[in-house]
Amino acid sequence: MGAKAAKTFNIRLTALGSACGYWREQGWLAGDPLVRLRARPAPGDTSKALSRDRITQILGSDSALRERVLWHMLYESSARAEEVLMLDVPDLDTANRCAVVTRKGGARDVIAWQTGTARLLPRMLAGRQSGPVFLTGRKARSSVAVNDIDPATGRSRLSYRRTAELFEEHTSVFDNGPYTLHQLRHSRLTHAAEDGASTPVLMKLSGHTSGAAW
Template identity: 55%
Template structure:
């Protein structure tokens, strides 16, 4: 027999302070990105639910069917036409917050219960052809910073966020490797090849410490010392700015513009095509289970075409 829990009325709490209390639980450095995304979603929810209520929307109202219907309609209208990943990410934000509020006794049921996560259609074209990647990395018009970033991402298969978080002190030029923090804050090592090794000293110059990748100009707002170059006052290059630069640089490429993540995806796909075993691919990617790795190790259309051509008994020899 299950435990019997007494039903008690939810404690009074306005939605604004309730959101702040939940976001305060996402305090780890590895949760910084999650906190930023969830804050945006939850503030939009608060604005919607507080419309017409000058005193602020009380979270206990989420237990009424009217509020459940209002949340469902708002969420569906706002994100119904967006990609499944966007829908799911925002739904995760709402559900994570409401679970916390239920644990605090501020609400007694999940107000998002009528919403369902959406499945994502498999995208089997994310890996870029080797020739296209090699042509891009060989371009003479690329600025040094972007060339190093792109080559390092492709040669190490690391996530862009992991590479952009690197400091010069963590880079081992002699052994062509660096320590990074993977998802879940796990410390791991990435290893690069000759292309990156030749470019890195030019990027670093005479700097001894600070972020490896920097912005073009000095920071215009106060930042943590860890995100500033002590010699120039320039800031750490952000993921958003790096993505903007990469998008612009690849706009004219075949299938462009590309995303930074496609370099990681391509590196893993090409490694699998070259015969890397599962253990090597797990170490290369930083994944902890094979299921997460599977979509990256899928053979590319380019390799499939080559394989079919080689085994065609009627091809010209």
């Protein structure tokens, strides 16, 4: 079993454990030959959309304000995390709940959000008029580009890598977690399709100009 994937290994280990238990009950086996084997951590299924109830649980948690704004905006806009993280405060149109992003490939496009983001975003910005929308919790290193630093606080733009880590940490408490940022985006598009959104609307939400996959 040593070279098998974690899921396969765990299934076979469970089956062997049941067999060994039965053999011990029958007196055919002494001790536990599996005592030194442990189930392997298996990654979650990142291809599946999350249920609406699970999305509600994720967005309704008591995590830090920055994370709550970010998760809401990513889900409600269905934008890629890279697109949202590159937003600067002047890109935002908070009155109309939208922002201009640079899509994959370089095209400029408008994303929109809903009540959850609209309610939390002003609290996070706290009156800031410049700099990246989403900031790290500490001051930037000297090597960080000026465009990625908020002049008011000296903090730098939150990275995609750290965002992905935060989301995985945030969702590791669920029985089939942790989840990925792609699942958050895919879930929004799936829910929109379930609600009857047309193909052009889905393509606009996904930021695609052709029939490319989500």
